[in-house]
Amino acid sequence: MTTSTRAATTPAVLVLEDGRTFGGRAYGAVGETFGEAVFSTGMTGYQETLTDPSYHRQVVVMTAPHVGNTGVNDEDSESSRIWVAGYVVRDPARVPSNWRSQRSLDDELTAQGVVGISGIDTRALTRHLRERGAMRVGIFSGNALADEGTLIARVRQAPEMTGADLSSEVATEQAYVVPAIGEKRFTVAALDLGIKGMTPRRMAERGIEVHVLPATATVEDVYAIAPDGVFLSNGPGDPATADLTVIQAVLERGTPLFGICFGNQLLGRALGFGTYKLKYGHRGINQPVQDRTTGKVEVTAHNHGFAVDAPLDRVSDTPYGRAEVSHVCLNDQVVEGLRLLDRPAFSVQYHPEAAAGPHDAAYLFDRFTQLMEAQRA
Numbered sequence: 001m002t003t004s005t006r007a008a009t010t011p012a013v014l015v016l017e018d019g020r021t022f023g024g025r026a027y028g029a030v031g032e033t034f035g036e037a038v039f040s041t042g043m044t045g046y047q048e049t050l051t052d053p054s055y056h057r058q059v060v061v062m063t064a065p066h067v068g069n070t071g072v073n074d075e076d077s078e079s080s081r082i083w084v085a086g087y088v089v090r091d092p093a094r095v096p097s098n099w100r101s102q103r104s105l106d107d108e109l110t111a112q113g114v115v116g117i118s119g120i121d122t123r124a125l126t127r128h129l130r131e132r133g134a135m136r137v138g139i140f141s142g143n144a145l146a147d148e149g150t151l152i153a154r155v156r157q158a159p160e161m162t163g164a165d166l167s168s169e170v171a172t173e174q175a176y177v178v179p180a181i182g183e184k185r186f187t188v189a190a191l192d193l194g195i196k197g198m199t200p201r202r203m204a205e206r207g208i209e210v211h212v213l214p215a216t217a218t219v220e221d222v223y224a225i226a227p228d229g230v231f232l233s234n235g236p237g238d239p240a241t242a243d244l245t246v247i248q249a250v251l252e253r254g255t256p257l258f259g260i261c262f263g264n265q266l267l268g269r270a271l272g273f274g275t276y277k278l279k280y281g282h283r284g285i286n287q288p289v290q291d292r293t294t295g296k297v298e299v300t301a302h303n304h305g306f307a308v309d310a311p312l313d314r315v316s317d318t319p320y321g322r323a324e325v326s327h328v329c330l331n332d333q334v335v336e337g338l339r340l341l342d343r344p345a346f347s348v349q350y351h352p353e354a355a356a357g358p359h360d361a362a363y364l365f366d367r368f369t370q371l372m373e374a375q376r377a
Ligand SMILES: NC(=O)CC[C@H](N)C(=O)O
Pocket: 054, 233, 234, 235, 236, 237, 238, 239, 260, 261, 262, 263, 303, 304, 305, 306, 307
């Protein structure tokens, strides 16, 4: 879909499905791309954002005005490639400057064929998305601009995020093992629905040997490794499209279960709650969340466009016993975590692996090991 001839002065146009357009310059690859326009408020951590598989099919608008300042390195990626469908920035760094930088972000986007746009009023665009909601968008530059009259029609032909089943497009095809660091204490089966690289590392640091399994893994595949616990990862797409067979079997057997983000949405659905699309989602690294079990507030990393619809004011009866909302976002009261009271299962909608982002929520990995320990006792 793209031709990677880089030219920082090449004109580019961003076209929203409601007809609003922004003119700018090509950033990264020249060509055309389509996706869901979403904004991220992280002031740092763009490399982790770009390589988070949960951003598959999304065009990310950065609200931070300067992007690319610290370049790109070989250590901070959350997967083997950039997943965002397109990238929108105000003022890209002309010269990256950081002791860890190995190349420029512009070059990296170009090398990976990721079409972006710079020089646009990202504040106006973000305000528009906040008012009208996340919507489809196209970025066009070079030859893609030739037929200007057709751009909106092409944006409107792009697939919507609602109803998109995307995990199998980003997940590993082969199972692999991330060994425990130090003494091995537990074995965990992690379903890769779009897993970020830091997540198995955070478990490995706690003595967990993590068997990362493809999104298509069956109940037999999971129990073939005799897991002490099962983990459900983050991932792209609409949780309403996901198959719940494995999760239901894990809940049925009472194996300790921990889910992050997409994993939280799937646990919610397995418990019988609905999921719905937020108007414009939560994406960034400074979202206040309250752990209702302790009353503590933590500053957390988010990337979600959907959320679980569960009652905040009472305990719910589910096919697997009682469940409650354990965490809530203090900006808008969105459900940010679930906990079963009669079985060892819990999940959060945000990112305790903290890549990028604050480490306030790291205790959740300890809660998972405590559940597995208690199960053994
Ligand atoms: N980071 C994630 O796991 C995102 C989950 C889901 N795709 C959403 O947008 O809400």
